[in-house]
Amino acid sequence: MKNDILRHLRYGLGKDAAHSSTYDWRMALSRALRDRMVDHWIPSTQAAYKSKSKRVYYLSMEFLIGRLVEDMASNLGLVDEARAALSDLGQDYDLIVKDEPDAALGNGGLGRLAACFMDSLATLGIPAMGYGIRYEHGLFEQDFVEGQQVERPETWLQQDHIWEFERPEVEYRITFGGHVEHHHDKAHWHPGETVLATAYDTPVIGWKGRWGNTLRLWAAQPVKVFDLASFNRGDYLSASRSEALARTICRVLYPDDTTETGKELRLKQEYFFTSASIQDLIRRFMSDGGDIRNLPDAAAIQLNDTHPAIAGPELIRLLVDDHGLKMDEAMALARRCLGYTNHTLLPEALERWPEWLFGRVLPRHLEIVREIEDDHQRRFPGSPRILEHGNVCMGELAFIMAHKVNGVSALHTELVKQTVFADLHKLHPQRIVNETNGITQRRWLKTCNPALSTLITGQIGDGWITDLDELAKLKPLSGDAQFKDAFMAAKRSNKERLSNWVKAEMGIDIDPAAMFDVQIKRIHEYKRQHMNILETIALWNEMKARPDAGWTPRVKIFGGKAAPGYYVAKEIIHLINDVAATINNDPVTKDLLKVVYPPNYNVTMAEMLIPAADLSEQISTAGKEASGTGNMKFALNGALTIGTLDGANVEIREHVGAENFFLFGLTADEVMERRTHPGYARAAIDASPRMQRIFGQIVEGRFSPQDPSRYHGLVGTFYDSDYFLVTCDFDSYYDTQRRADEAFKNERNWAAMALTNTASMGFFSSDRTIKGYAKDIWHVGPRPDVAEA
Numbered sequence: 001m002k003n004d005i006l007r008h009l010r011y012g013l014g015k016d017a018a019h020s021s022t023y024d025w026r027m028a029l030s031r032a033l034r035d036r037m038v039d040h041w042i043p044s045t046q047a048a049y050k051s052k053s054k055r056v057y058y059l060s061m062e063f064l065i066g067r068l069v070e071d072m073a074s075n076l077g078l079v080d081e082a083r084a085a086l087s088d089l090g091q092d093y094d095l096i097v098k099d100e101p102d103a104a105l106g107n108g109g110l111g112r113l114a115a116c117f118m119d120s121l122a123t124l125g126i127p128a129m130g131y132g133i134r135y136e137h138g139l140f141e142q143d144f145v146e147g148q149q150v151e152r153p154e155t156w157l158q159q160d161h162i163w164e165f166e167r168p169e170v171e172y173r174i175t176f177g178g179h180v181e182h183h184h185d186k187a188h189w190h191p192g193e194t195v196l197a198t199a200y201d202t203p204v205i206g207w208k209g210r211w212g213n214t215l216r217l218w219a220a221q222p223v224k225v226f227d228l229a230s231f232n233r234g235d236y237l238s239a240s241r242s243e244a245l246a247r248t249i250c251r252v253l254y255p256d257d258t259t260e261t262g263k264e265l266r267l268k269q270e271y272f273f274t275s276a277s278i279q280d281l282i283r284r285f286m287s288d289g290g291d292i293r294n295l296p297d298a299a300a301i302q303l304n305d306t307h308p309a310i311a312g313p314e315l316i317r318l319l320v321d322d323h324g325l326k327m328d329e330a331m332a333l334a335r336r337c338l339g340y341t342n343h344t345l346l347p348e349a350l351e352r353w354p355e356w357l358f359g360r361v362l363p364r365h366l367e368i369v370r371e372i373e374d375d376h377q378r379r380f381p382g383s384p385r386i387l388e389h390g391n392v393c394m395g396e397l398a399f400i401m402a403h404k405v406n407g408v409s410a411l412h413t414e415l416v417k418q419t420v421f422a423d424l425h426k427l428h429p430q431r432i433v434n435e436t437n438g439i440t441q442r443r444w445l446k447t448c449n450p451a452l453s454t455l456i457t458g459q460i461g462d463g464w465i466t467d468l469d470e471l472a473k474l475k476p477l478s479g480d481a482q483f484k485d486a487f488m489a490a491k492r493s494n495k496e497r498l499s500n501w502v503k504a505e506m507g508i509d510i511d512p513a514a515m516f517d518v519q520i521k522r523i524h525e526y527k528r529q530h531m532n533i534l535e536t537i538a539l540w541n542e543m544k545a546r547p548d549a550g551w552t553p554r555v556k557i558f559g560g561k562a563a564p565g566y567y568v569a570k571e572i573i574h575l576i577n578d579v580a581a582t583i584n585n586d587p588v589t590k591d592l593l594k595v596v597y598p599p600n601y602n603v604t605m606a607e608m609l610i611p612a613a614d615l616s617e618q619i620s621t622a623g624k625e626a627s628g629t630g631n632m633k634f635a636l637n638g639a640l641t642i643g644t645l646d647g648a649n650v651e652i653r654e655h656v657g658a659e660n661f662f663l664f665g666l667t668a669d670e671v672m673e674r675r676t677h678p679g680y681a682r683a684a685i686d687a688s689p690r691m692q693r694i695f696g697q698i699v700e701g702r703f704s705p706q707d708p709s710r711y712h713g714l715v716g717t718f719y720d721s722d723y724f725l726v727t728c729d730f731d732s733y734y735d736t737q738r739r740a741d742e743a744f745k746n747e748r749n750w751a752a753m754a755l756t757n758t759a760s761m762g763f764f765s766s767d768r769t770i771k772g773y774a775k776d777i778w779h780v781g782p783r784p785d786v787a788e789a
């Protein structure tokens with residue numbers, strides 16, 4: 001390893017050790033790891049081809065990968081070797097890996113789930129390919145200016161992205177617009193615009209390098225790179241106009257994670273990567289000399305939400321227009337290939353494209369959608385329509401074109417059957433299945449929490465890394481004082497690491513002995529970060545009133561970005577920062593309560609915050625969070641959850657035991673019932689002097705003295721609408737927080753509860769989730785030669 005690093009430094013970067021920067025060392029290390037990775041990748045790719053094994057194709061607009069160097073080193077079992085080699089060369093491994101930018105090609109839960117799934121597919125040895133977009137700019141960088149979010153373009157590709165391999169030979173024409181002509185019942189699409197999709201491959205190596213899959217991300221290139229004639233005429237702009245237009249398609253990730261934009265460019269992004277992916281998997285299948293009618297035996301195509309739902313009409317287009325199949329045969333064949341995962345019930349997140357826009361960008365596909373609609377109406381008269389009120393409803397299209405539809409937690413899947421797809425569920429009662437989300441323990445315990453994973457491996461061996469149910473062997477130790485001390489010592493070391501970082505980066509002193517209470521996720525009213533900050537104000541009031549009442553010191557930690565156009569979410573960020581500024585400078589409560597909100601929350605920050613957490617905030621309005629995956633990461637790392645019966649919280653509580661979970665709030669049914677009583681918010685506020693006081697403080701400008709009326713609007717939303725029932729859950733939330741305070745005082749008991757959480761998380765590995773998809777939807781199994789290894 002040492003020689004390889006030096007060789008790459010010299011011949012790859014043209015540097016000698018003495019004059020190398022951290023960047024140079026990172027590149028040299030990464031190249032040395034990449035060499036070893038390729039030695040696993042190529043044989044797997046060859047084996048998959050040779051054995052003609054059925055492949056899984058995971059189509060996602062987002063892959064929230066984060067950093068890769070540590071993950072690669074860990075999955076190859078080379079962390080210690082790399083660390084030793086670098087220290088021999090006078091370099092610090094931890095410093096070097098920190099130099100890598102996050103690959104932030106996603107917004108939140110959906111994108112991170114896709115990344116965890118890729119790790120599990122490779123570790124399980126299931127031949128698979130992830131398909132997505134190689135955004136030039138990932139999710140924006142967040143900064144706070146006077147407590148308000150400002151966005152800056154993210155620039156991960158300004159440096160060499162060492163883990164990708166450009167595949168210039170893998171190129172497809174992607175067409176848009178124009179019109180369709182029909183001659184002798186054959187359709188001919190005469191597009192108005194054409195761009196080229198070229199592939200960039202990133203290897204995805206499973207645990208111990210036992211199998212390797214590929215993440216193929218598409219970039220857009222112009223058909224004609226440069227218009228020399230315009231240039232010679234001095235019209236420099238139009239000389240590179242086609243290039244600029246083409247590159248616009250993959251320029252940036254849309255930062256909305258719950259509101260569909262309806263923007264034409266978003267639709268073009270969705271079609272661009274989906275068409276390239278479908279063309280690519282058909283070429284691969286045909287290159288094996290297969291009969292296209294057998295495609296469903298060789299390809300399981302999973303749609304990560306509706307964003308790639310155009311895959312149905314696109315597959316039919318190619319089967320009919322290029323391969324000459326009949327429309328109904330093509331439809332049936334496509335349905336056998338396709339699975340669709342729904343990740344949200346929020347009406348504003350369900351994609352509905354205006355028919356005029358859809359037809360203008362994709363005229364041939366609109367024709368095919370009409371065929372799909374007519375076919376479904378013929379077979380199921382009166383069924384929900386895809387073409388409704390002048391819109392193309394992508395949820396209905398995905399449902400009708402898939403042989404299986406799944407929700408992402410038991411509660412969510414039930415709600416999908418009862419609400420968003422109730423009528424289609426009645427018509428296709430076998431189609432909806434549940435696949436509760438999961439997380440990869442390789443990144444979210446082994447790599448991000450070495451203190452705890454070393455302790456666990458020391459106690460039960462390292463079988464948990466590929467079989468998380470092994471953790472159950474820790475359960476009997478919840479009564480073992482010595483092990484519990486070691487368990488809490490690991491937690492304490494992670495809290496000290498975080499305290500040092502907060503001091504260095506934000507200049508705020510936080511006490512590692514305090515309870516670290518963490519809420520990290522995208523900012524959204526249904527996730528109720530505003531209820532958390534209201535509770536913080538109420539706690540502060542009580543502490544100020546009776547500072548010597550034996551309070552459990554708390555550090556409230558927030559992290560999360562708001563979609564740039566989401567005004568209320570930005571207000572919530574502003575309020576949290578204003579409250580933090582007030583509380584953190586209060587001499588009375590300075591040793592009792594601190595509020596910390598580091599800007600630019602991302603995967604790497606989550607990997608530092610989660611191991612240091614005592615309390616995990618999962619406080620969404622019941623029925624709104626489809627699953628959550630942060631909740632699983634916290635519990636796996638020995639944090640206790642305060643939460644509602646929402647999403648996967650329900651199943652986490654079932655696995656860890658009600659006594660090891662701080663439950664509060666209305667259930668999903670109670671929420672729906674409460675909505676039938678308008679004025680519920682005022683009634684709740686009138687009944688709560690505590691709420692009245694804190695709303696009063698906010699309205700009088702207690703946290704914004706320089707602008708007292710700053711939050712009049714926000715407070716108004718609680719009195720007038722409070723759609724997410726903050727007022728109805730607030731007091732039980734406050735009381736439950738006080739229960740957590742009391743519990744935290746009893747360290748032994750808290751340690752037992754925390755240990756039981758970790759020990760009970762086996763079910764929530766994405767390995768288990770992928771095995772579910774493989775059995776229920778894809779009908780594929782791990783490769784025999786990997787499964788046995």
Ligand SMILES: CCc1ccc([C@H](C)CC(=O)N[C@@H]2O[C@H](CO)[C@@H](O)[C@H](O)[C@H]2O)cc1
Nearest residue numbers: 109110257258259260343349625626627628
């Ligand atoms: C069209 C704009 C848009 C973009 C992304 C999305 C995603 C579906 C939002 C998302 O990330 N949903 C989250 O998915 C996770 C993985 O299943 C779940 O754990 C979260 O509960 C869910 O909010 C919706 C709408």
